[in-house]
Structures are given as structure tokens and as C-alpha cells.
Amino acid sequence: MTADLSVLKADRVVDARGVPCPGPLLAAKKAMTEVQPGQVLEVKSSDAGTLRDLPLWANKMGYAFLGSMEESGYTRLFVRKGR
Amino acid sequence: MLFSGSADKLLGASILIGGTVGMDFDVDIFLQMRGVHAFRKDGGGNGGLPISKEFETYGPAVKQRLQELKMPTWLEMLREAKGSGTVRVHACSTAMQLWGLGKEDLVDIVDDVMGAGEFMERSKDAKETYFI
Numbered sequence: 001m002t003a004d005l006s007v008l009k010a011d012r013v014v015d016a017r018g019v020p021c022p023g024p025l026l027a028a029k030k031a032m033t034e035v036q037p038g039q040v041l042e043v044k045s046s047d048a049g050t051l052r053d054l055p056l057w058a059n060k061m062g063y064a065f066l067g068s069m070e071e072s073g074y075t076r077l078f079v080r081k082g083r
Numbered sequence: 084m085l086f087s088g089s090a091d092k093l094l095g096a097s098i099l100i101g102g103t104v105g106m107d108f109d110v111d112i113f114l115q116m117r118g119v120h121a122f123r124k125d126g127g128g129n130g131g132l133p134i135s136k137e138f139e140t141y142g143p144a145v146k147q148r149l150q151e152l153k154m155p156t157w158l159e160m161l162r163e164a165k166g167s168g169t170v171r172v173h174a175c176s177t178a179m180q181l182w183g184l185g186k187e188d189l190v191d192i193v194d195d196v197m198g199a200g201e202f203m204e205r206s207k208d209a210k211e212t213y214f215i
Contacts, residue, residue, distance in 0.1 A: 020154055022098060025105035026167040057106055 005069050005078055010042030011035060017074045021049040025057060028079070032063070037082045040066065046074040054079065084214040088117025090132040090157065091145070096215045097160035104168035111209070112172045113202045114193070119178040122189045158190065165192050173197045 014031045016024035024045040035041050043054065051068060058065040058079045066078035085096055103110050114122060121132055134142035155163070164170050172193045174186070179196055186196055206212065 018153070020098075020152065022101035022105045023155075023163070026101055026163055029105055029107075029167055053102070053105065060106060 005067050008040065008078060010078065011039035013042045015044045017044050017046045021047045024050040025053045028054060032081060035081045039081055041079045043077045044074055051075060084113050084115065085118040086115045087215055088121040088132060089135040091134050091138050092215050093121055093157040097157040100170060101160055101164040104164045104170060109169040111206055113175060115175045116178050119174050120182055122193055124188060124190055162192055173202055
């Protein structure tokens with residue numbers, strides 16, 4: 001499914017900018033415990049590894065990786081709990 | 084298997100362990116020899132440890148860069164990993180004897196002291212094993 005990320009409003013946002021790998025992944029994992037099924041988590045990361053880590057993690061955990069958006073100096077990544 | 088007690092290898096190990104927990108795998112760490120030494124309460128947790136010999140000349144530059152990046156220490160990273168999933172830290176009983184240490188001499192993230200046999204039995208079904 002394709003979502004228009006630029007207008008997508010996440011239910012929870014984790015700002016992991018400046019945090020080295022694997023910090024953003026661990027921050028996402030922790031935050032997801034407080035996200036309800038169907039809700040969307042946004043992770044802000046400036047670590048290049050997160051771009052690959054997060055889709056793999058989402059897939060493994062049964063979450064839907066909705067995509068990512070490049071901003072200046074960081075990336076916004078979106079994951080929905082549940083498919 | 085964490086055999087090394089040098090700061091650079093411990094940092095590498097902590098990053099791997101964090102990634103492993105992040106991907107929802109469990110981790111069992113067996114501290115051996117200098118690996119046990121590194122977990123002493125009065126020892127190197129935060130920067131007092133040496134750099135590996137083959138990496139020595141880069142040591143000061145790397146240290147400075149780590150500070151610029153505000154990189155957490157290996158021990159802080161390991162603590163975060165442990166707080167984010169299942170990470171069990173076991174100290175080798177022979178190394179404890181060698182260094183004259185009791186469990187109370189080690190930082191609190193060490194779970195227990197065990198022998199090599201018990202660790203191997205515990206880890207026999209592990210999907211991946213790393214020796215650092």
C-alpha cells in the first residue's frame with residue numbers, strides 16, 4: 001500500500017537524530033511498545049544504517065514499513081503497527 | 084564470546100549486540116579473560132581501557148572523533164541494549180578466579196558467573212556465534 005508520506009500524521013514520533021547505530025533501531029523498538037495496532041510510528045534518524053535496518057525490522061516484526069522521506073541532514077521513516 | 088578487553092573491540096561488540104537486540108534476537112555473552120576485566124566496577128567501563136595493538140596509532144584520533152560525535156561509551160551502549168531486549172551477561176568462573184574477583188566486583192549488567200561447559204550447553208542452539 002502506498003501512503004502519501006508528506007501529509008501522513010504519525011501517532012508517535014521518535015527523534016533519534018544524532019544517535020549512532022543501533023540507537024535509532026532500539027529507540028524505534030522501545031517506542032513501538034506504546035503504539036497501538038493500526039497506529040503509525042515516525043522515526044527521525046541521521047544514521048545511514050537506519051534506512052536499511054528499519055524496513056528489515058518492520059518486516060520481521062509483522063509491521064508495515066510505509067516508506068521514508070529525506071529531509072536536510074536526516075530521514076523521516078514511517079512504520080505502521082500491523083499490516 | 085567476549086575475550087578482548089580493549090576499548091575498540093568492546094565498542095564494536097556493543098554495537099553488534101545492540102543491533103541483534105534491535106532485530107529481536109536474544110543474546111548470551113560469555114566474558115572470558117580480559118573481557119571479564121573490562122567489566123570491573125573499578126575498571127575501564129568509561130574510557131580507561133587500552134586500544135588494540137594493531138589499532139594503536141589511530142587511537143587518539145578515533146577517541147577525539149568519538150567525543151565530537153558524542154558517541155556513547157561501549158558500556159552505555161551495552162546497557163541500552165540490555166534495557167531493550169534479552170541480553171544475558173555471564174562471566175567465566177576461571178577468569179574470575181584469575182583476577183581474584185567476586186560477582187560484586189563487576190558492574191551490575193553482569194548476570195552471573197558460570198563455567199565454560201554450562202555456557203556451551205546454553206548456547207548450543209545459537210544461530211550465530213561471534214568471538215570478539
